[in-house]
Amino acid sequence: MTPPPIIRVDKARKTYGEKVAVDDVSFSMPPDAILGLLGPNGAGKTSLIRMITTITAPDSGTIYFNGEPLSGYHPTQIGYLPEERGLYKQMYVGEHLVYLARLKGLSKADATAQAHEWLAKFDLDGQWTKPVEELSKGMQQQVQFIATVIHNPKLLILDEPFSGLDPVNATRMRQEILRLHANGTGVIFSTHRMEQVEELCEFIVLINQGKNILEGKVAEIRRRFQDNKFHLEFGGDLPPGINERFRLINHTPSGVDIQLVAGQTGNDLLRYLLDQHVHIVTFRELLPSLNEVFIKQVSTKVEA
Numbered sequence: 001m002t003p004p005p006i007i008r009v010d011k012a013r014k015t016y017g018e019k020v021a022v023d024d025v026s027f028s029m030p031p032d033a034i035l036g037l038l039g040p041n042g043a044g045k046t047s048l049i050r051m052i053t054t055i056t057a058p059d060s061g062t063i064y065f066n067g068e069p070l071s072g073y074h075p076t077q078i079g080y081l082p083e084e085r086g087l088y089k090q091m092y093v094g095e096h097l098v099y100l101a102r103l104k105g106l107s108k109a110d111a112t113a114q115a116h117e118w119l120a121k122f123d124l125d126g127q128w129t130k131p132v133e134e135l136s137k138g139m140q141q142q143v144q145f146i147a148t149v150i151h152n153p154k155l156l157i158l159d160e161p162f163s164g165l166d167p168v169n170a171t172r173m174r175q176e177i178l179r180l181h182a183n184g185t186g187v188i189f190s191t192h193r194m195e196q197v198e199e200l201c202e203f204i205v206l207i208n209q210g211k212n213i214l215e216g217k218v219a220e221i222r223r224r225f226q227d228n229k230f231h232l233e234f235g236g237d238l239p240p241g242i243n244e245r246f247r248l249i250n251h252t253p254s255g256v257d258i259q260l261v262a263g264q265t266g267n268d269l270l271r272y273l274l275d276q277h278v279h280i281v282t283f284r285e286l287l288p289s290l291n292e293v294f295i296k297q298v299s300t301k302v303e304a
């Protein structure tokens with residue numbers, strides 16, 4: 001039997017007065033997936049996350065966790081790193097982590113052991129008795145990440161987790177996220193950095209103006225939005241007449257991108273190049289980046 005989705009959002013709606021922040025959004029997230037929750041500023045992502053974490057309730061619609069309608073006990077299985085960090089500045093680092101882990105149901109002994117283990121992973125074990133406010137911003141962020149994962153949640157929700165981290169610490173956090181994922185934790189990752197989404201996520205849901213406008217596997221979505229562009233690397237010269245047949249864009253030192261027009265196929269281009277005895281080094285279709293897909297989708301909807 002296939003396991004139920006870790007999260008299924010069924011027509012969730014959230015309004016603030018007249019403002020419809022989440023407009024009947026539905027999607028499913030396979031268990032242990034890494035899902036990118038994307039959308040422009042004000043799209044409704046935080047409002048949706050707050051419903052998934054039971055901080056707020058939908059006005060209508062239902063959210064299911066592992067096949068069960070969300071209830072008060074599910075938050076202990078969720079770890080949420082919000083974009084606005086919320087540690088108590090005067091508390092000591094170790095004491096703070098133990099306190100937060102106990103709120104998630106760990107015994108004092110387990111909470112203490114886990115806090116030590118996680119701090120050591122981030123080279124922060126020497127900070128146990130320091131007040132949070134004496135840590136750098138990046139270190140505070142790592143402590144908050146530890147607070148998010150310390151109870152070994154089944155679902156992690158991370159809002160811009162890498163912001164403010166140097167490359168070494170960002171890589172370390174990324175490795176920990178991937179390790180948790182490999183051990184069966186589902187991850188919802190919200191960011192405006194599309195290259196991070198391409199690196200980490202297999203699936204995305206794109207929200208715009210409160211509505212789910214695009215969802216699916218990243219690779220399939222990029223393929224769906226391909227627009228007949230090819231990249232050619234070649235030795236020697238191109239035939240002088242190529243410009244009359246094909247639209248050359250983006251010359252780079254190693255080659256050229258070619259935009260085909262209606263009625264032209266990649267095979268037409270390849271055949272032409274072979275007939276003209278071009279020395280082909282590389283010939284491949286260019287897929288749009290997720291960034292290009294995002295901009296195209298969001299601006300189309302704004303214009304519509």
Ligand SMILES: Nc1ncnc2c1ncn2[C@@H]1O[C@H](COP(=O)(O)OP(=O)(O)OP(=O)(O)O)[C@@H](O)[C@H]1O
Nearest residue numbers: 016019020021039040041042043044045046047048
């Ligand atoms: N507490 C609130 N009261 C009134 N309106 C709100 C409240 N929270 C959010 N909104 C509105 O709901 C809409 C969605 O906001 P939300 O914070 O969910 O967007 P977001 O996608 O997380 O944006 P960002 O990427 O900028 O963080 C916005 O128009 C926002 O102004």
